[in-house]
Amino acid sequence: MKNWPLYEIFIRSKQGLHHKHVGSLHATDSTMAMENARDVYTRRQEGVSIWVVESKHITASNPDDSEELFDPAADKVYRHPTFYDLPDELKHM
Amino acid sequence: MTKLKYILQLADTALILGHRLSEWTGHGPILEQDMALTNIALDLVGQARSLYQHAAEVEGKGRTEDDLAYLRTTTDFLNPLIVEIPNGNFGDTIARQFFFDVYNHTFYTELQKSKDATLSAIAEKSLKEVKYHLRYSSDWMRRLGDGTEESHQKIQTAVDSIWMYTGELTTMNEVEKEMLSEGIGVNLESIKPIWTEKVKAVLAEATLTMPESTWMQSGGKDGKHTEHLGFILAEMQHLQRTHPGATW
Numbered sequence: 001m002k003n004w005p006l007y008e009i010f011i012r013s014k015q016g017l018h019h020k021h022v023g024s025l026h027a028t029d030s031t032m033a034m035e036n037a038r039d040v041y042t043r044r045q046e047g048v049s050i051w052v053v054e055s056k057h058i059t060a061s062n063p064d065d066s067e068e069l070f071d072p073a074a075d076k077v078y079r080h081p082t083f084y085d086l087p088d089e090l091k092h093m
Numbered sequence: 094m095t096k097l098k099y100i101l102q103l104a105d106t107a108l109i110l111g112h113r114l115s116e117w118t119g120h121g122p123i124l125e126q127d128m129a130l131t132n133i134a135l136d137l138v139g140q141a142r143s144l145y146q147h148a149a150e151v152e153g154k155g156r157t158e159d160d161l162a163y164l165r166t167t168t169d170f171l172n173p174l175i176v177e178i179p180n181g182n183f184g185d186t187i188a189r190q191f192f193f194d195v196y197n198h199t200f201y202t203e204l205q206k207s208k209d210a211t212l213s214a215i216a217e218k219s220l221k222e223v224k225y226h227l228r229y230s231s232d233w234m235r236r237l238g239d240g241t242e243e244s245h246q247k248i249q250t251a252v253d254s255i256w257m258y259t260g261e262l263t264t265m266n267e268v269e270k271e272m273l274s275e276g277i278g279v280n281l282e283s284i285k286p287i288w289t290e291k292v293k294a295v296l297a298e299a300t301l302t303m304p305e306s307t308w309m310q311s312g313g314k315d316g317k318h319t320e321h322l323g324f325i326l327a328e329m330q331h332l333q334r335t336h337p338g339a340t341w
Contacts, residue, residue, distance in 0.1 A: 004123075025125050028236065035229060036125035039132050 006055040007033040009040075011047035019051050030054070097152050099272045100212070101161065102171035102314055104144035108162055109322070110176035110193065111137030112329050114186070122183050129229060130186070136222040140215065147211045163333035167322050174313040175258035177322045181251065184237055184244070188251035189258075191230035195291045196262040198227045199284045208276040231295050238299025249301055260309025263288055268314075 004026040010019035022041050027033035033052040042050070061069060073079070114134035121127025145158035175193060180186045201223055204216035237248040263285040265273070272278025296303045312318070332339060 026123060027125065031232060032236070035232065036129065038225075039129040040125055043128075043132065 004028055007037075007052045008055050008058060009033075009037045010051040010053070011037075011041055012049040013047055015048055019049065022046070024055060027052075094152070095268055095271050096209075096275075096277060097148055098171060098268045099278055100144055100148040100151060102268065104141050104148055104161070105170045105172040106176055107137045107144060108141035109170070109172045109325060111135070111141060112325060113176065113180060114190075116180055117186065126183075133190070133226050133229070136219075136226065140219045140222070143215045143218075147215065150211075159333065163330045167318050167326060168316045170313075170318065170322060170326070171316060172313055172322075173258070173261040174310055174319055175255065175262060177313065177319060177325060178255070178258060179321055182247065184248040185251040185255065187230055187233045187237065188248060188255050190226070191234050191295070192255060192259045192292065193262070194223065194227040194230045195288055195295075196259075196284070198223050199287050199291075200279055200281075203279040203284065207278070212277065234295050234301070235299045238296070238301040245300065248299070252296070252301055253304055256304040256306060257308060257310045260307075261311040261313060264309070264311060266314050 005028075006024050007027055007030070008024050009022050011022045012019045025033065025036050025040055027036050030052055033054075034050060037050050037052055041047070111134045114130050114137065117127060117130040118134070119127065121130055141162070142158055145161045148161055149156050149158055175189060178189065180189075198220070201216040201220045205213050205220070207213045207216065234248065237244040239245070263281045265281045269278050269281060273280050293303055313322075
């Protein structure tokens, strides 16, 4: 069982919201991962939809690359849409 | 009162199997399966509570669900033997669960038509849970049967040794016959072929051999139990008997 692959679990808590990473678990295949996810992560009505994906299929950014990946965005405030005057009636922008 | 006995039989069945599965808590092969078995245990104990509450109401003598679960003795319990046999290894537990789930799923489907409105409602609610139990145990049957040589051999041994307890599930006793005639109970004779078909199909997919033996153990539904039930009750009822009326 130590060799069982790791799966990442994503749960959508409500219709209309997006799936959110909630954790990981071990399973032999995606069917079992789905059942395990249901049993481990949705016991308290946390979700209406589950995605499971084997961890090895996720390519993650390297923390060592943070400087070149993320720092350049720091001084480019003009990329935020904060320079428009919005009418008061407009919510959720 | 026959109806009371019938409801108690259903309640005892759910409670004892729920208790058996709860024994896996903290002992599951891995965390995920530990939780899966515990979830099923909780579903079953929940079903048992609804049934005991209904039984207490039908009896009308002021006894509560706790009295019925914790203050009756082995010969009062009316569950079929299959739910009280020990957990064994993980495969034994899965095989027992699978045989029971196939039965339970078909049973609750039929019980929805009961003339007793409460039983019908409990059946409808429980069916959602039982559908998942059946999916879980069927998947594991296929996985273990069609897995490694060792897992195949272990689950086949489990199937063979538990087989003699399966017949009682679909064999009617006097109480069940009377309840059927009153439109309250389920016709187990009609469930039997469905059970056999479904079990056969999953065992075939799992590359397992279906036992041919027709000799079956029985007696649990009439209060004649294996020695195991006494030990279960000793542990399960200990607190309530030592501190009567104890609450949280």
